[in-house]
Amino acid sequence: MMRHTRLLLAMLALAVMAGYGCGSSKVADDPRDIIYPSSVEKADADAAIADAQAAYTALGEDGSAETGKAKEVLDKAKEFAIEKEYEAAWAAAIKAKSYCALSKVLQQSRAAGLK
Numbered sequence: 001m002m003r004h005t006r007l008l009l010a011m012l013a014l015a016v017m018a019g020y021g022c023g024s025s026k027v028a029d030d031p032r033d034i035i036y037p038s039s040v041e042k043a044d045a046d047a048a049i050a051d052a053q054a055a056y057t058a059l060g061e062d063g064s065a066e067t068g069k070a071k072e073v074l075d076k077a078k079e080f081a082i083e084k085e086y087e088a089a090w091a092a093a094i095k096a097k098s099y100c101a102l103s104k105v106l107q108q109s110r111a112a113g114l115k
Contacts (some may be wrong), residue, residue, distance in 0.1 A: 040086045044090055045090040048089070048090045048097075049074070049077050049078060049081060049089060049093045052094070052096040052097040055096075055101070056074055059100050059103055059104055059107075064106065066099050066102050066103035067099075069099050070099035070100045070103060074092070074093065076092045077095075077096055080092055
């Protein structure tokens with residue numbers, strides 16, 4: 001059981017680091033404030049949104065705050081894509097996928113009896 005607990009805690013730490021890292025030098029609530037790669041095309045934004053949507057769909061709605069935040073940020077990414085703000089759409093999609101990863105780790109932790 002102790003090994004399983006350590007593994008889940010390590011996964012949680014990695015998910016948190018991935019959520020806050022995301023290749024940017026700072027974390028912002030507004031994806032337009034994130035430092036972007038040199039060039040983000042429409043295809044890049046669409047691919048990131050599709051990945052985030054797949055992660056969210058696989059996760060399922062469990063009512064947790066993390067899943068709710070993932071949905072909120074994913075919807076924002078779609079809005080940015082419609083507005084042709086591809087850099088912001090890409091960043092928001094990456095952030096949504098990070099929330100999905102965090103939510104999955106928390107679901108597994110709760111299922112294992114960790115709080």
